Amino acid sequence: MPGSGRRPVLAECSLARAVVVLVAATMLLIGSACSGTSLSAVDGDGTSAESGTGSNADLLERPNSVADEPDDAERAEEATQSTDNEADVPGFSPAPDGYLVWAHPVEPIGLSIIDPVDGGLYTTSWIREGLLEGLYRVNSEWEQVPELLADDAAVVVNDNKTISITYRLRPGLTWSDGEPLTAADVEYTHRILMEGCLKEADGSAIDVSNEGCVYPMSDRTGYDLVTSLTVADDTTFTVNMAAFYPDWRSLYSQVFAAHAFGDDAAAVAANLERMTVGGRPLPSSGPLVWQDWTEHSMRLRRNDNYHGSSAGTGADGEQGVAGVQVNFVPDDDAAVAEVAAGTADLAIVGADLDTLQELGSSVSAVGLPAVEFEHLGLNLLNPHLADPLIRQAIVRAVDREQLAAVYGDLVGNGVSAKGVGNMFWLPGQAGYQDHQPAAVSADPTGAVELIEEAGYTRSGDGTYRHPDRGTLFLRFLTNSGDSVRVGLQERLVEQLTAAGFEIRTDNRNGGAYLTEGPFSSEAMEASGSGGATGRPDIWDMVLFAWAGGPWPGLQSGAFRANSGANPYGYDSPEFDAESSRCDGLADDAERADCYQELDRFVTTLDRGADGLFVVPLIERPQVLVSNSDRLASVPTIVDGLTGGPLPDINGFSFR
Secondary structure (H helix, E strand, O other), X not given: OHHHOOOOOHHHHHHHHHHHHHHHHHHHHOOOOOOOXXXXXXXXXXXXXXXXXXXXXXXXXXOOOOOOOOOHHHHHHHHHHHHHOOOOOOOOOOOOOOEEEEEEEOOOOOOOOOOOOOOOOHHHHHHHXXXXXXXXXXXXXXXXXXXXXXXXXXXXXXXXXXXEEEEEEOOOOEOOOOOEOOHXXXXXXXXXXXXXXXXXXXXXXXXXXXXXXXXXXXXXXXXXXXXXXXXXXXXXXXXXXXXXXXXXXXXXXXXXXXXOOXXXXXXXXXXXXXXXXXXXXXXXXXXXXXXXXXXXXXXXXXXXXXXXXXXXXXXOOOOOOOEEEEEEEOOHHHHHHHHHHOOOOEEEEEOOHHHHHOOXXXXXXXXXXXXOEEEEEEXXXXXXXXXXXXXXXXXXXXXXXXXXXHHHHHXXXXXXXXXXXXXXXXXXXXXXXXXXXXXXXXXXXXXXXXXXXXXXXXXXXXXXXXXXXXXXXXXXXXXOOOHHHHHHHHHHHHHHHHOOOEEEEOOEXXXXXXXXXXXXXXXXXXXXXXXXXXXXXXOOEEEEEEOOOOOOOOOHHXXXXXXXXXXXXXXXXXXXXXXXXXXXXXXXXXXXXXXXXXXXXXXXXXXXXXXXXXXXXXXXXXXXXXXXXXXXXXXXXXXXXXXXXXXXXXXXXXX
């Protein structure tokens, strides 16, 4: 039962996986692939550290721990990378008249699994978003708004602390084959997702481990709390839960058709692989209907029975294109080249600086709202960084406006010029507050004052030295193969050096900078033990993207003690208790306020001297490139694990 502690907290379960999602899914798309390549320390700017008590200078040439064996997602990514650069762009059949052509890297293996574990990464989810709608959708402001629903569902906290959520579908919903879409389809969807899962006496799943489950999902967080789903009529149903789940609106994000998808979970999974059953397309609820998938090209045609719930769809459900042809190309560069040549209308690519600099005059680039943002993680077990004054000095030295300018013209067009000052909200969200305003622009003088207050004195070479800790020297890890991240690192090194820090870049190629650095087994052991065991000296600072939201609270597991996702050495019983309390608040406004306070634990010193161990920096967008000679209008597109261009396909129009 909920009070027994058997259920993992939302953030713990999701965030432990978020690191894998980040390394395996996000990084291929944004040019920071987790290749698992072994490597040695890179010599950065060639500076050396003066040794002294507590100094880590002797670690510069010490090899880090051996990287863990790559998981399935990493292996799939490696296979993709090893062939992409050598592959030629396939020859594609011409698209039918009125079809939008989308050039996209990474062809999925199949369309059954929406989690990024099959080598298709976002692709599978993005394709299915145009075919299958859910109870809620995500708009460009990162709000979860009703999609199949007539209005927001009603949440009731029962006397025994169980939860009942009552939903009402919009009347008149139909599948593309003309069959009505009803509450029975939602009940069927839940049965398929949970078929075979081991159950508690109350009907909820034992946990999210998938033990016994048939339908392939990497995580059933939230679904495991459902004890029953009862249908009142064609439009009304109630989901009963053993305990409150703060991200409950994300459940049932794609609803299956009970009359057509299959009799059991195994059949549904098999039919979804190619979106067909018996050679016929599965019925759709979205703006498109499955057509075919041959020779690295996929076609989806307009759904003439579409009920028009996606953003930008007119009341009459009209759409601007007859269909979509997705041509799977080897990589981002090939996708952009197809758009520039006019053989494709659009592509969604990573924010690679080299690619963005090579866009032709006929190609327009727009930054998409994105859930990823870059942040600087600090190791509290490092003797310098253990001092809150030094961590404050880092914030004072940072200039986020200069960092955001790395994207050039994308700033103000999908990227906030002032960067990100919150680990729980993004600048485009209504609840966003900047908790590190001192980092918007650099104050090197203020940073120096804090360093000197911490007991450091300036050496003849301009760096600072502490009588016990030695030179104020820090190693700075990131991915050497990521053009954006390296560009950010170079600017950060300049900013920190100007404030008196001595920085050495200690980069790795691919995701090894994480698996051999902060997320190595020895570093994680040190983080969980406060440095008593493991190796607390493997890393000092790390720059990587975080994709843990944007739903407030999802990030909490990265900061809970011994959550399996906290590499920072942060251990606050108060934070752990407060984050669990936040997760249990059913009122949206009250829960949002609670999460706002949680962010102050980690981005400020307001809630303790062990805070301020992360420095959020700037957003990490995807980039929509389109051929401006061919397209007259392009809709706002939501990026992320649920996004892509297909849900709002009607917003495109040709010249």
